[in-house]
Each structure stands twice: as structure tokens, then as C-alpha cells.
Amino acid sequence: MTPSYSIVVPTIGRPQLRALLDSVRVACARGPRPLDVVVVDDRAFPDDGGNAPLDLGPDPVPGVRVVRTGGRGPAAARNAGWRTVRTEWVAFLDDDVVVPERWAAALEQDLTAAGPDVAGVQGRIVVPLPNHRPPTDLERNTAGLETAAWATADMVYRRAALEAVSGFDERFPRAYREDADLALRVRDAGWDLEHGVRFVEHPVRPAGNLASVRAQAGNADDALLRTLHGRDWRRLTGAGRGRLPWHVATVAAGLTALGGGVAAAVPGTRAPRAAGTIAALAGTAWAGLTAAFAAQRIGPGPRPGDEGYGPELRRMLVTSTLIPFFAVAHRARGAWTWRGGLGGRVPAWPPPVRAVLFDRDGTLVRDVPYNGDPDAVVPMPGARRVLDGLRAGGVRVGVVSNQSAIGRGLLTSAQVDAVDERVRRLLGPFDTWQRCPHRPEDECTCRKPDPGLVLRAAAVLGVLPAECAVVGDIGSDVGAAVASGARGVLVPTEVTRREELSAAPVVAATLDEVVMLL
CATH class of the missing domain: 3.90.550.10 (Spore Coat Polysaccharide Biosynthesis Protein SpsA; Chain A)
Known part of the structure; x- marks a missing residue:
């Protein structure tokens, strides 16, 4: 088969x-x-x-x-x-x-x-x-x-x-x-x-001509890979030895030459001759390392008389001068981000949940189609208890809600605002509240199952989308979670379709069960 x-x-x-x-x-x-x-x-x-x-x-x-x-x-x-x-x-x-x-x-x-x-x-x-x-x-x-x-x-x-x-x-x-x-x-x-x-x-x-320079941003990813898998990551991945030590030497020589030259030229310097000598030696080292790097790249390439030889030669000379500085800068940035800035420890993938984003209608409150009446808001069983438990545990909470009634002209923004405010009074404060007012035919990027609402909420909260969970009662809620990289949990109700239930990665019978599954 x-x-x-x-x-x-x-x-x-x-x-x-x-x-x-x-x-x-x-x-x-x-x-x-x-x-x-x-x-x-x-x-x-x-x-x-x-x-x-x-x-x-x-x-x-x-x-x-x-x-x-x-x-x-x-x-x-x-x-x-x-x-x-x-x-x-x-x-x-x-x-x-x-x-x-x-x-x-x-x-x-x-x-x-x-x-x-x-x-x-x-x-x-x-x-x-x-x-x-x-x-x-x-x-x-x-x-x-x-x-x-x-x-x-x-x-x-x-x-x-x-x-x-x-x-x-x-x-x-x-x-x-x-x-x-x-x-x-x-x-x-x-x-x-x-x-x-x-x-x-x-x-x-x-x-483009600077593609090899832009590619040096990958050095930041090397820093992440090293932090995750240790000093032996190159052997484990078959990545080869790399040129970073040579780039570091080139940058060090270049900066030393620049610093020595400045020191020699500043009036009142105690040892201008010594500074000038250091600058000359460092400049020679930088030029030699840069020339060797350029020759290594030029040698296997087109020869004089070959198609594109002139542009390739100029490209190699320029980028060979720039690459060491960009490589070292990106590696330093990556090392700070993944080793220094986080104390040398990176959470295993996936990271723990730091925010839970709820659908409004059918998840936090009873689903009343196109509801513009705050008095019709009725919380779902256990909603306040679950939200308060998350808040007490330091988990941020938010709402991501499709409200196409605004785009359809069935409700005004003020009416939906009033209903949202009633939800807050009944269920407590939320760290972010994102809604989409568009109709399906508007083809926006925020209407679930597209990821726009979840991405906006994550940005407001200052967390990665992968550090979020999205809880809802229909397939579009789970779809928005998948598209945004968040974890999706389906809490089915009478409107949940059978195919949505079978396609959901995680299903919880109640809101209380959601917390245990995160």
C-alpha cells in the first residue's frame, strides 16, 4: 500500500x-x-x-x-x-x-x-x-x-x-x-x-551584488544553534569548520589599525610613533587577511575573458572587504541574544505558554448571533474562574474575536464596544483585546482563520506567537492558531462541526480542562 x-x-x-x-x-x-x-x-x-x-x-x-x-x-x-x-x-x-x-x-x-x-x-x-x-x-x-x-x-x-x-x-x-x-x-x-x-x-x-553580505545574518542563527546543541554543533550537523575565527582576526586587525591611526593623529598623544607603528602593522595584517579571503573566493570563479568576469571580480573585492565585519557583528548579536541576554540558557522548543488568547462568542460568553445588547452577555461556565487562575499564575490573557456584524452594517462599532465592555466587567481585565470588523469577502488578513489577530495580540504582549495559546469553539479559531504558530485548543459547543472536531490538534471538554492541557 x-x-x-x-x-x-x-x-x-x-x-x-x-x-x-x-x-x-x-x-x-x-x-x-x-x-x-x-x-x-x-x-x-x-x-x-x-x-x-x-x-x-x-x-x-x-x-x-x-x-x-x-x-x-x-x-x-x-x-x-x-x-x-x-x-x-x-x-x-x-x-x-x-x-x-x-x-x-x-x-x-x-x-x-x-x-x-x-x-x-x-x-x-x-x-x-x-x-x-x-x-x-x-x-x-x-x-x-x-x-x-x-x-x-x-x-x-x-x-x-x-x-x-x-x-x-x-x-x-x-x-x-x-x-x-x-x-x-x-x-x-x-x-x-x-x-x-x-x-x-x-x-x-x-x-543582488551584496547577497553574500546579507547572508552573513545567518551567523546569528549559528549562535542559536551553538547555544541549543553545544560547542560540537558543527560536527553534529556536518556544517564544516567555518571562517568565523579568520573573520574575527580580520576585524580585530582592521579596528586596531583604525584605532592606532586615530591615536597617532590626535595632538598631544604621548607615543604617536608607537601608535603609528601599531596602526601600520595592524593595517598590513588586515590587508593581507582581506586579500587572502578575496583570492580564495576569486580563484575558483570566472577567468579573464569569461562572461561576467569583470562584474564578478568587482563584486568579490567589495564583498570580501565587508563580509568579515558583517559576519562578526551578526555573530555578536546572536551571542548576546541567545547567550548573554538570556543568561546563557534558551528554553527548549516549544517555549512555555505565556499568554492565552480566547475567542469571545461561544468560548468566554454564550454565543448570541450579532449581539449588540450588553444585557444579553452571559459568561460560559467556569470562564471567570479559569481567567482568574491564569492571571494569578502570571499568564497574560486576551481576546481575539471576529465581529463581521460591523462590516455587514448589522451593528455599529459603538454597540460592539458596549458588549466588549460588559464582558470585561463580568470576567475581569484583559491584557489585549483584538477584533476583526471585516466581512469574509473583504479578504483581510486579520479575520480568523488568518493569523492577523493572533500576531497583533502577541506583538502587543511582547511574546512570541509560539508562546501563545488560542482557545475557541470552531475551526477558524484553531486555524488562526496554526497559521500564527500558536497552540490551538478547541472547546466544542453545539455549533462545532464534526470535521472541526476531528481536525483539531487538542480538544478540551471544558474551559477548566484547557488549563491542564497547556
Whole structure:
């Protein structure tokens, strides 16, 4: 029997997405089809509250659906994707790869061969490089994916393993190191990881002249990985030795030369000659280290006379000068954030719940459709007791509520304000209160199941979305939790549909039980 699988593709709307979906459609026509294809739209929400629809092409994969996550990074996007499916396996693909025609058939072979202790199977990544000239620095860096361990450009995980370790750590904000961290946690949990027979093609996508400088932000993620997994993290992840010690030496030489030069030039300096000598020696060291770094990058690249040689040479000279300073600065920032600022300890993933966000109608108070009468507000059994218990325990509480009656013209904002105020008087103070006044057809980003209300509440409270729990009585409440990266708890009522109940990750019979499940 063919193992069931779904495909999850995080994207920020890059044009390569259409090519991937076209190739997936062809591959799935020649092999077993996925039960779900989830494209996670991780573009940041604009200030006007709406995103233009993703361009999925004129003939997208049958049944493809889109989940919006609001620009929280690929780790959060992948989590939102896999938590919306219920298949045995989840295949993660990057939006800039292309799968061959036999990919689905080869995936079936990989999954069938996987034993019960296998949590994930990696596909081989092929990066096409030019034949008419040596590859550029960008092309060589992209080709490094061919030997990367457990890269999610094509990685399939058993859903049970993802649940066991709570998925990707969303504190990794970039497409960097989050896949290595997941692999380490999965293996630490007792699972095996294997390489499969399938492959994908990863073309080199265009990048700006300073792409290699911007990439140095990943040094902050290296600091997080080191804090989580110890000094031996490079060996454990197969990441290689890295150049950070050389960058530190380059920066130290450069700053010493600058400081010595300033000291030598300041009138009244006691030892201007000594300062000048130190500056000259340090400047020579900086120039030598920078030149060696540039030569290391230029040497394997295009030769004089090759296409693009001039721009590549200028790019290497400029970025080789800048990279050490950016690398060290980002690493220092990461070390402060994850080691100094937090006392050297980072909570295990997922972090503990620091805030609980409740739906209003049907969860905290009886559901009265389009209620504009404060006298009709009736608290749900145990609501005040649960809220007071959370407050006493130092957990922040808030409300995230759809109020489309405002957008429909059935109620005024003042009427809804009056009802909200009545809820506060009956149930006590709330640390944040977020509501969406829009109609479903307005296609806003705040109406649940979109994550806007939860993300706004987390920002107001100063907590990570993953440090929040969302409690509600219908599927859109759980959907908002999944899309935002919060934990979702369904407390069913008479309006809860059977399919919402079966799809909910956590179900509580009462509000009192919610507290025990967090």
C-alpha cells in the first residue's frame, strides 16, 4: 500500500513558484498523488491589511490550497503547513526547486523502503552549473546544497516525528540552520534519518551584488544553534569548520589599525610613533587577511575573458572587504541574544505558554448571533474562574474575536464596544483585546482563520506567537492558531462541526480542562 503523503511549500511569492507547481503537477500525474498540496504564503502583511493573491499559474496542482502566515519565516511557514494536514508523511519542497517527472514515483519508493524507526528521508539536490565557464561565488554557494545534510529543499518527514518534537523551531527566522536543528532534535528523540533515491533540481536564482553580505545574518542563527546543541554543533550537523575565527582576526586587525591611526593623529598623544607603528602593522595584517579571503573566493570563479568576469571580480573585492565585519557583528548579536541576554540558557522548543488568547462568542460568553445588547452577555461556565487562575499564575490573557456584524452594517462599532465592555466587567481585565470588523469577502488578513489577530495580540504582549495559546469553539479559531504558530485548543459547543472536531490538534471538554492541557 502506498504511504499517504502531503506536500508543503513555503513561499514569499517568488516567480519560481509557478515552475515548481507545474513540475509537481506533471510528476503527480505519473506517480502517486499527494492527499494535500499546501502552499504557505509567508509574505509579510502590508499596512492596508491585504495581500495580492499568489500567482499559482493557469493550471495549478489539483486541490492546492493556500495558508497565510504573515512573514514569520520558513520555519514558521512549514509548521503552519504540516499542521494543517493529516497524512502519514509530509514532503517539504522549497519554492525555487523543480521536481523531475519521476519524482512522485521515486518518493513512493523512498517511503515504502522507510522502516518504522525512520523519521525522514532526504532527496538529492542537483544544482545545474554553467559548462562554458567556472561558476561564480553565488553559483558555488548554491551548489553547496548538493552536500547539505537534511536540507528541506526536498525533505520528507513522518508526521508523527514532527509532532513528537513540535516541528521546526520558529526562533530561526531565515532559511538557514532551521533544518539542521530539526534533524538534530529528531535524532535525539530516537528516530533515524535516511537518504532516498529521488532528486530535485535547484537552479541558481538571481541575487543582488551584496547577497553574500546579507547572508552573513545567518551567523546569528549559528549562535542559536551553538547555544541549543553545544560547542560540537558543527560536527553534529556536518556544517564544516567555518571562517568565523579568520573573520574575527580580520576585524580585530582592521579596528586596531583604525584605532592606532586615530591615536597617532590626535595632538598631544604621548607615543604617536608607537601608535603609528601599531596602526601600520595592524593595517598590513588586515590587508593581507582581506586579500587572502578575496583570492580564495576569486580563484575558483570566472577567468579573464569569461562572461561576467569583470562584474564578478568587482563584486568579490567589495564583498570580501565587508563580509568579515558583517559576519562578526551578526555573530555578536546572536551571542548576546541567545547567550548573554538570556543568561546563557534558551528554553527548549516549544517555549512555555505565556499568554492565552480566547475567542469571545461561544468560548468566554454564550454565543448570541450579532449581539449588540450588553444585557444579553452571559459568561460560559467556569470562564471567570479559569481567567482568574491564569492571571494569578502570571499568564497574560486576551481576546481575539471576529465581529463581521460591523462590516455587514448589522451593528455599529459603538454597540460592539458596549458588549466588549460588559464582558470585561463580568470576567475581569484583559491584557489585549483584538477584533476583526471585516466581512469574509473583504479578504483581510486579520479575520480568523488568518493569523492577523493572533500576531497583533502577541506583538502587543511582547511574546512570541509560539508562546501563545488560542482557545475557541470552531475551526477558524484553531486555524488562526496554526497559521500564527500558536497552540490551538478547541472547546466544542453545539455549533462545532464534526470535521472541526476531528481536525483539531487538542480538544478540551471544558474551559477548566484547557488549563491542564497547556
